[in-house]
Amino acid sequence: xxxxxQVKWYxxxxxWLPEFGRGFIxxxxxxxxxxxxxxxxxxxxxxxxxxxxxxxxxxxxxxxRQLAFDLTGKSYITIRNLEVVSAGLTMYKATxxxxxxxxxxxxxxxxxxxxxxxxxxxxxxxxxxxxxGRYNTVKNSTIAYSAGSGLWITGRDHLITxxxxxDIGYAGSSSPIDIGPDPTIESPTADRGGHMISFxxxxxxxxxxxxxxxxxxxxHSTGRxxxxxxxxxxxxxxxxxxxxxxxxxxxxxxxxxSGLFYTNGTDxxxxxxxxxxxxxxxxxxxxxxxxxxxxGSWGYDVHHNVLWMGREEGWRQAFMANMPGGKIVSDxxxxxxxxxxxxxxxxxxxxxxWRNTYKLDYHSGVAGLKDSDFPDGRxxxxxxxxxxxxxxxxxx
Numbered sequence: 001x002x003x004x005x006q007v008k009w010y011x012x013x014x015x016w017l018p019e020f021g022r023g024f025i026x027x028x029x030x031x032x033x034x035x036x037x038x039x040x041x042x043x044x045x046x047x048x049x050x051x052x053x054x055x056x057x058x059x060x061x062x063x064x065r066q067l068a069f070d071l072t073g074k075s076y077i078t079i080r081n082l083e084v085v086s087a088g089l090t091m092y093k094a095t096x097x098x099x100x101x102x103x104x105x106x107x108x109x110x111x112x113x114x115x116x117x118x119x120x121x122x123x124x125x126x127x128x129x130x131x132x133g134r135y136n137t138v139k140n141s142t143i144a145y146s147a148g149s150g151l152w153i154t155g156r157d158h159l160i161t162x163x164x165x166x167d168i169g170y171a172g173s174s175s176p177i178d179i180g181p182d183p184t185i186e187s188p189t190a191d192r193g194g195h196m197i198s199f200x201x202x203x204x205x206x207x208x209x210x211x212x213x214x215x216x217x218x219x220h221s222t223g224r225x226x227x228x229x230x231x232x233x234x235x236x237x238x239x240x241x242x243x244x245x246x247x248x249x250x251x252x253x254x255x256x257x258s259g260l261f262y263t264n265g266t267d268x269x270x271x272x273x274x275x276x277x278x279x280x281x282x283x284x285x286x287x288x289x290x291x292x293x294x295x296g297s298w299g300y301d302v303h304h305n306v307l308w309m310g311r312e313e314g315w316r317q318a319f320m321a322n323m324p325g326g327k328i329v330s331d332x333x334x335x336x337x338x339x340x341x342x343x344x345x346x347x348x349x350x351x352x353x354w355r356n357t358y359k360l361d362y363h364s365g366v367a368g369l370k371d372s373d374f375p376d377g378r379x380x381x382x383x384x385x386x387x388x389x390x391x392x393x394x395x396x
Contacts, residue, residue: 027039027040027041029041029046032046032047032048033048034048035048035049035050035051035052036048036049036050045060045062047060061085061086062086063086063087063106063109064086064087065087066087066088066108067087067088067089067090068084068087068088068089069084069089069090070089070090071089071090071091071092071094071097072090072091072092072093072094073092073093073094074091074094074097075094075095075096075097076095076096076097077094077097077098078097078098078099078100079097079098079099079100079102080098080099080100080101080102081100081101081102082102082103083102083103083104083105084102084103084104084105084107085105085106086105086106086107087104087107088104088107088108088127088128088129088130089104089129089130090127090129090130090132091129091130091131091132091133091136092130092132092133093132093133093185094132094133094136095133095134095135095136096134096135096136097133097136097137098136098137098138098139099129099137099138099139099141100137100139100140100141101139101140101141102141102142103141103142104128104129104141104142104143104144105142105143105144105145106144106145106146107128107129107143107144107145107146107150108127108128108146108147108148108149109146109147110147110148110171127148127149127151127152127178128143128146128148128149128150128151128152128168129143129150129151129152130152130154131151131152131153131154131155131158131160132154132155132182132185133155133156134155134156134157134158135156135157135158136155136158136159137158137159137160137161138151138158138159138160138161138163139159139160139161139162139163140161140162140163140385141163141164141385142163142164142165142166142385143163143164143165143166143168143176144164144165144166144167144168145167145168145170146167146168146169146170146174147169147170147171147174148168148169148171148173148174149168149169149174149175149176149177149178150165150168150169150174150175150176150177150202151165151176151177151178152178152180153177153178153179153180153195154179154180154181154182154185154186154192155192156191156192156193156194156195156239157194157195158195158196159195159196160177160195160196160197160198160200161196161197161198161199161200162198162199162200162383162384162385163200163201163383163385164200164201164202164383164385165177165200165201165202166201166202166203166204167204167205168202168204168205168206169205169206169207169254170206170254171206172206172207172254172255173206173207173255174205174206174207175205175207175208175209175210175211175251175262176202176203176205176209176210177197177200177202177209177210177211178210178211178213179193179195179210179211179212179213179238179241180211180212180213180214180236181213181214181215181236183215183217188215188217188218188234188236189236189237191239192237192238192239193237193238193239193240193241193269193271194238194239194240194241195241195242196241196242196244197210197241197242197243197244197246198242198243198244198245198246199245199246199380199381199382199383199384200246200247200382200383201246201247201382201383201385202246202247202248202249203247203248203249203250203251204250204253205250205251205252205253206252206253206254206255207251207252207254207255207258207262208251208252208258208259208260208261208262208292209248209249209251209260209261209278210243210246210248210260210261210262211261211262211263212238212241212262212263212266212268212271213236213263213264213266214235214236214263214264214265214266214296215236215265216265218233218234218236219232219233219234219235219236219265219296220233221233222234223296232265232295232296232324233265233296235265235266235267235296235297235298235348236265236266236267237266237267237269237348238266238267238268238269238271239269240268240269240270240271240272241268241269241271241272242271242272242274243261243271243272243273243274243276244272244273244274244275244276245275245276245379245380245381245382246276246277246381246382247276247277247278247366247381247382247383248260248261248276248277248278248279249277249278249279249280250280250282251280251281251282251283252281252282252283252288253282253283255283256283256284256287257283257287258283258289258292259281259288259289259290259291259292259320260278260279260281260289260290260291261273261278261290261291261292262292262294263292263293263294263297263300264294264295264296264297265294265295265296265297266296266297266298267297267298267299267348267349268297268298268299268300268348268349269299269348269349270299270300270301270349271299271300271301272301272303273291273300273301273302273303273305274301274302274303274304274305275304275305275379275381276305276306276381277305277306277307277366277369277381277382278290278291278305278306278307279306279307279308279309279310279365279366280308280309280310281309281310281311281316282310282311287315287316288309288311288315288316288317289315289316289317289318289319289320289335290305290307290309290317290318290319290358291305291307291318291319291320291353292319292320292322293319293320293321293322293325293351294320294322294325295322295323295324295325296324296325297321297322297325297326297351298325298326298348298349298350298351299326299348299349299350299351300326300349300351300352301352302319302351302352302353302354302356303352303353303354303355303356303375304355304356304374304375304376304379305356305357305375306356306357306359306369306373306374306375307356307357307358307359308358308359308360308362310363315335317333317334317335318332318333318356318358319332319333319334319335319353319356320334320335320336320337321334321335321336321351321353322336322337323336323337325351326348326349326350326351327350327351328350328351328353329350329351329352329353329354330352330353330354331353331354331355332353332354332356332358334353355375355376356375357373357374357375359373
């Protein structure tokens with residue numbers, strides 16, 4: 001490939017540095033050179049079979065639809081003991097619906113995130129499983145392989161517990177769990193949040209493992225330019241969310257300026273991030289953070305977590321609390337970009353960091369943790385999902 005001085009790569013979302021060394025090629029027949037790769041061009045499918053087989057000797061399947069289940073506006077529906085391949089599910093405006101002991105794989109596919117061209121993307125399009133409405137549950141399940149989010153969570157009071165969600169966001173802009181507003185149905189200040197996110201294992205993500213998002217248009221339109229071209233305005237509010245007893249690792253494989261947990265422009269309403277094991281941030285170049293409360297964030301309580309970054313070069317820190325934002329109250333070091341920036345124009349509560357353990361230059365994994373590594377005693381974390389007895393549903 002001939003080197004180019006001008007930007008010709010698709011610039012991965014949030015990379016900040018065009019052509020900084022990571023990207024991907026999509027839809028180029030000349031790049032079809034490895035087993036498992038495929039290209040569709042001019043109505044013809046070209047592929048390299050996984051083990052060099054002749055195409056007529058194997059079964060070749062293609063994604064035919066986005067949704068296997070549409071629970072829009074439904075109540076008290078349970079999806080249990082099913083395996084779904086190449087399709088997702090929506091609970092748009094649903095209430096009291098449940099996914100239990102299910103397996104979803106290849107839930108969403110695209111090559112260009114909306115967010116490169118759309119200020120407030122429509123989340124349902126880029127979500128493998130969309131959780132809206134109120135009082136819905138996802139438990140004891142596995143979700144894997146999505147260009148976008150694994151779960152996109154809007155609305156109120158959902159329970160996400162004991163799930164394994166992995167290999168998510170390979171287009172570079174999404175997370176295994178994305179919590180955010182849906183501008184198509186919600187006002188910027190709508191009543192949202194109150195979720196319980198517990199005992200999940202989240203790994204291998206293009207961006208953060210868990211993110212809480214803002215209404216971008218609202219945030220910018222209510223702010224003023226403190227550091228042009230950035231504008232810091234009113235945050236998107238949430239009821240208190242509990243993010244507890246999870247394991248988060250191998251995040252930010254394709255992006256920089258992020259954390260394993262990330263938020264920007266939000267009022268967490270006292271959101272609690274506690275009793276988690278957070279490790280191995282893989283973002284390249286200069287920075288990596290465990291919990292990143294970016295500019296315009298208020299009202300977060302971060303405590304009793306065990307963290308290590310897996311690599312030490314550049315700015316590798318357990319915690320980042322950017323300014324402007326809520327006051328930083330901490331019993332240990334918290335990195336901040338520019339403490340001179342003001343807290344105004346909003347004060348939704350302090351950002352607390354206390355009783356956490358950061359293991360510097362640690363490379364022995366979860367198996368190497370000692371009781372003394374856990375603040376105030378060892379706690380349980382992560383999912384325990386046994387292989388469910390499922391009936392396979394291939395979205396044909």
